[in-house]
Each structure stands twice: as structure tokens, then as C-alpha cells.
């Protein structure tokens with residue numbers, strides 16, 4: 100009896116314990132994420148843990164700067180893949196292998212560069228920043244996230260928030276310009292657009308802040324190079340956008356290729372751990388840039404791959420993109436006591452945390468919908484079109500050449516960009532298809548129909564010395580009422596690995612404009628480019644200049660709408676256009692200097708003023724700024740100061756005006772920039788109406804400055820708030 104009784108108890112115990120094993124805690128979607136992580140990590144073998152720290156490729160690699168084959172015999176337990184394919188069913192097949200063939204069924208994280216749209220491509224970031232409409236960017240990122248999700252992507256390597264003021268560096272195209280605050284605001288908008296209210300929402304994807312940190316300071320604008328950044332500059336200029344986006348919940352970051360004053364970004368314990376993990380308490384993870392771990396050898400801080408892997412991981416890079424160094428070396432490094440299991444467990448936990456938060460353990464597969472329902476939905480194309488309309492900058496408009504007057508019946512549309520689609524789509528168009536792009540010429544047809552006769556001539560190619568097309572161009576120009584010449588940069592001339600020694604366009608393009616001038620007609624210059632251009636020779640030849648940037652799929656109609664007057668341009672530059680390459684770097688928030696107004700220290704051979712400052716942009720209407728009013732002339736650090744300015748639309752067209760608010764501190768323990776953007780607001784003002792813009796100055800946020808440790812200081816004394824052409828003084832008394 101006794102034997103039977105104990106056997107029964109044992110079988111019940113085994114049944115219960117086996118039952119509890121059928122549903123391990125980490126698979127219980129109602130359990131807290133942290134409990135699921137620790138339950139899973141304790142179940143994992145060493146090899147399973149290290150596999151999570153690696154990222155490989157799947158699908159044919161379309162990034163010309165990084166050639167790599169799709170990983171053969173994909174290990175089922177791999178942590179992440181860069182998914183170059185766009186078929187959700189292929190992704191689900193790979194994921195099924197991970198979920199059903201690996202011992203613990205840990206889902207793979209599928210990443211991809213969704214930079215300015217997935218298939219519905221919107222303008223490059225440098226153009227988006229000129230819209231001063233972060234809400235619209237958030238919407239556009241939401242569209243990109245949805246399209247990416249439906250294609251099998253869980254994670255985008257975006258937003259790029261590298262502050263950059265050297266337009267020789269091709270990647271200025273990818274960021275939000277030369278100002279730290281602008282990159283903060285648009286970076287946060289992008290993070291919220293991608294990640295939604297919750298990472299586990301159906302169309303949310305994880306964001307990845309890049310390239311952490313200081314990549315935009317690449318010396319001489321040369322890509323992948325040294326960037327000399329003092330700790331002071333690090334905290335004043337480069338840290339704020341990352342801190343703002345980490346506070347906004349960005350799930351991941353990507354460590355950069357650049358060197359930071361001798362310590363590469365991918366081996367920089369100070370930035371990756373002391374600041375990001377300890378000070379900011381970031382609990383997601385860092386992925387290296389493409390083979391950036393291996394590149395530590397070339398950067399001179401590692402003698403071999405093993406040392407490179409150790410340095411990157413110890414610094415705080417949890418995931419190794421592509422070069423397989425972690426998988427190859429971690430067993431040996433642990434055996435040599437150079438790495439501990441607990442360090443590996445922390446890294447694995449960070450990666451699992453993002454996967455749990457994304458809901459990948461509970462919903463590992465992509466919902467498959469017909470391709471026609473995945474991309475280019477009308478409402479999504481509308482968002483892209485509005486973003487183009489609001490990013491086009493009217494740089495020059497002599498004698499109101501634009502919009503076309505009623506007398507304009509014949510337009511000569513000339514230049515290599517006029518019918519182009521390959522370059523309008525932009526510097527990094529993910530799964531964008533050039534055939535989706537509406538060309539400038541197509542936009543003209545739609546906008547002008549038969550009411551304006553549009554004649555076309557190529558004029559010239561983007562480069563080379565073939566001027567044979569000039570005569571035809573001049574001839575149609577002579578028969579027109581106005582000339583629209585469309586020139587600019589080819590796609591590969593900006594973006595990654597696209598450093599140029601000059602920001603001037605090739606001579607052939609300039610010569611086309613010089614020759615068109617002979618036709619004696621007004622000329623509108625339309626630019627498609629990914630960086631500020633040197634326009635010193637072109638600007639005097641033309642009556643109007645329109646900066647189209649690289650607009651993505653909705654290029655033609657927004658531009659035509661601006662030329663016709665259907666759309667009133669509202670954009671303002673988020674990066675300064677130097678007069679010539681020789682003026683680089685010139686940016687709006689340069690430091691106050693010893694002899695600023697004496698003309699001493701200026702260039703002897705050219706003006707020291709750039710052609711167009713940060714914040715420049717014209718409208719078809721006129722705005723009158725009333726006298727700005729301070730709520731007080733003195734405040735203490737506990738008080739807020741509000742500044743109001745009434746802006747009237749004194750013209751005949753409704754418009755959208757962005758008011759940029761700056762602060763300057765003329766006397767401080769350390770020299771401060773001439774002025775610093777601290778707030779901006781864009782509002783619609785109907786013709787004849789006015790509206791009040793208000794900036795609420797919070798001393799701690801708007802008047803303080805960091806020292807080289809990132810500690811913020813607030814000093815009593817005089818400050819100025821700048822708005823329009825006004826400068827108002829107030830005092831911080833304690």
C-alpha cells in the first residue's frame with residue numbers, strides 16, 4: 100500500500116512539475132518582462148547566449164558601401180538579421196526555424212535601414228528638418244513603420260541624429276542639420292513615429308539612434324574618419340539629441356565608425372556605458388555599425404579581432420553587426436577570465452528586453468497581407484506629399500518672379516533633373532522604387548495641363564563636358580516666358596561614403612545656366628541635392644532659387660504647386676549654405692569671438708557671410724513681426740519668463756510661418772555661441788490675420804549650459820532672447 104501511495108505522490112509531483120515545464124515562465128505573456136528575461140537567461144547555454152549578441156544578413160544586400168552575402172546555413176538561435184528582403188513570408192519561414200528548431204524558441208530580431216520611408220519614400224531628413232514640422236515627420240515615420248512591419252521588419256536603423264555643419268560630408272543628407280536642438284526635436288518625433296504608444300503595438304518597430312556619437316564631426320568632411328571632439332563640445336552639441344531620444348524611449352542605439360579624440364565611438368566606455376547606461380539608465384542595447392568592431396583594428400586600438408571584440412563589448416556594445424567577432428572569440432575570452440558570464444548575461448538581457456517589449460515572443464510572425472495593401476496607400480502618399488510641400492525652401496525670389504504670373508503661358512523646363520526619378524527618390528530609399536517617383540515634368544503636366552505650354556530640353560548631363568544640348572535648351576528658352584532649370588546632385592554624391600572636396604556642382608551644370616542666361620528670360624533654378632551647395636556663381640544669374648532637396652516619391656506636384664502659387668512655400672533652412680566651399684565650416688551658432696564686428700579676421704578674398712544662414716526661407720506672403728514683449732525684465736531660476744510676439748500676415752496669401760526663438764548669453768564663465776535655438780513653432784496664418792507666438796523660457800532648460808562632465812550650470816546675469824530681427828534683454832537675478 101505504502102509503495103503504491105508514494106508512487107502516486109511521485110507521479111503527481113512529476114506531472115505537476117512536467118506541466119509547469121510545458122509552459123516555462125518566459126513563455127507566459129502575462130508574466131512581467133523582467134521575470135521572463137531572468138527565467139530565460141538562466142535556461143540558456145553559453146553558446147545560445149553568445150548567438151544572441153550577433154547580427155547577420157538575410158537577402159541580397161543592396162547597400163553598395165557594405166558588401167556582404169546572405170548568411171548560409173543560418174543558425175536557428177541567431178539574435179538578429181539585417182533583412183534585405185521585403186517578403187513577410189520569407190521572414191516568417193526564417194522565424195519559424197528559430198521558434199521551432201532552436202531549443203528555447205527565441206525569436207530573431209529583423210532589422211533594416213528604413214531611413215526616410217520604407218516604400219512610400221518621403222524627403223531626406225535634411226529636407227524634413229526645413230519643414231519645422233516634427234508632427235508631420237512623426238506621421239511619416241508611422242507610415243514607414245507600418246510598411247516595414249508588414250514586410251517583416253521589427254527594427255529600423257533610424258533616426259540618424261548626427262549634428263553636422265560640414266557639407267563636404269555626404270551624410271549631412273541623413274541628419275536634421277547643424278543644430279543640436281533641431282536634431283533633438285526631430286529625433287524624438289521619429290522615435291515616437293516608429294515606436295508608437297507601445298513597442299508591442301501592431302505597427303511599432305524599434306528605433307535605433309545613430310551614429311552614437313559625434314560622427315558628424317568627421318574631420319574635413321571625410322567619412323569614417325577621426326573626429327576631434329572635446330568633452331565640452333560632446334556635451335554641448337552632440338549629447339543633447341541622444342539624451343532627448345533616450346528619454347523618449349528609443350529602444351536601441353548604433354555605435355559609430357568615427358573616432359572621438361582618440362577613442363573610437365565603438366570602443367568608448369565613457370559614452371557607451373558611463374553616460375548611456377549609468378547616467379541615462381538606458382536599458383535597451385547598442386549595436387555596432389557595420390563591422391565597426393573589426394574596424395577597431397584599422398583605427399589602431401586593437402591588435403587583432405579578439406582584442407577588438409573585447410574592447411567593443413567591454414565598452415558597451417551588446418550586438419556585433421556582421422563581422423562575427425563575438426561568436427568567434429567569446430568562449431576563449433571567458434576561459435581567459437577577460438570576460439565574465441554576468442557581463443554576457445547583462446548584454447543578452449538587454450537584447451531580450453527589446454524582443455519581449457516588441458512582443459516577438461508572443462507574436463513572432465508577420466501578418467501577411469496582399470502587397471497592394473502594404474505600400475503606397477493614398478493616405479500615406481498624402482503624408483509624403485505634404486512633407487515635400489513643407490520642406491521646399493524658397494531661397495531667392497527676385498521681383499516676385501514666383502509664383503508664375505497670369506502672363507506666363509509658356510515654360511521652358513530644362514535640365515538633367517527635369518524628368519529624373521532615380522535621384523529624386525533620395526540618398527537611402529530602403530525599398531523605394533524609382534518608378535513610384537513623380538518626376539518634376541510629370542508634376543508640371545498635372546499642375547499646368549493645357550493652361551501652360553511646357554517645353555522640355557535636357558540641356559546637359561549631370562557631369563562631363565558635353566555642351567551639345569545647350570543650343571536646343573537656349574532655343575526653347577527663347578520661345579518661353581520663363582525658364583525652369585532643374586539641376587543638382589546624383590544620388591551617390593551625397594549620403595554614406597559620399598565625401599566631396601567641393602560643394603559646387605559640376606561645371607557643365609553651371610555652364611548650362613550661364614548659357615540659358617543668353618535667352619534673356621527670367622530663370623527659376625530648382626535644386627535637387629542632399630547637402631548645401633556652392634551657389635556663388637549661379638545665384639547672380641537667376642531670378643529665383645527653389646531648394647527641392649531629394650523629395651522621395653512625391654516630388655513633382657508639390658514643386659509645381661509652389662511654382663504655380665497653389666502652395667505657399669513655408670520651409671526654412673536647417674543648415675547654412677556657405678558662399679563657397681572655402682567658408683566651411685560656417686554655421687549659425689558659432690562661438691562669440693574676439694573681434695566680431697571689426698572686419699578683422701574676415702576672409703581677405705571673399706565675404707565672410709554665408710550665402711544663406713540657417714533659418715533662411717522666403718514666402719509668397721509677407722509677415723510682420725510686432726514688438727516682442729517680455730513678461731518680466733528679471734527672473735529667478737525658479738521662475739519662468741514668457742515672451743510673446745504677434746505675427747501678422749500682411750500679404751495676400753495664406754501661409755505657415757515658423758518662428759525660431761534663440762537665446763544668447765553675452766558674458767558667462769565659458770564663451771557661449773553667438774546664439775542658440777531653444778524653441779520653434781510653426782503656425783498657419785491666413786492672409787490679413789495675425790497670431791501670437793509665445794516662448795516660455797525655463798531657466799534650467801533654456802539658459803543653462805553643460806560643463807565637460809555634462810553637469811549643467813546656470814549663471815546669473817544678462818541674457819538676450821532673439822526673435823525675427825529683435826533682441827530683448829532680461830536678467831537672471833539668482
Ligand code: GLC
Nearest residue numbers: 162164165212256309388389
Ligand atoms: C552602414 C551605415 C549605417 C547603417 C548600417 C547598416 O555602414 O553606417 O548607418 O545603418 O551600415 O546598413
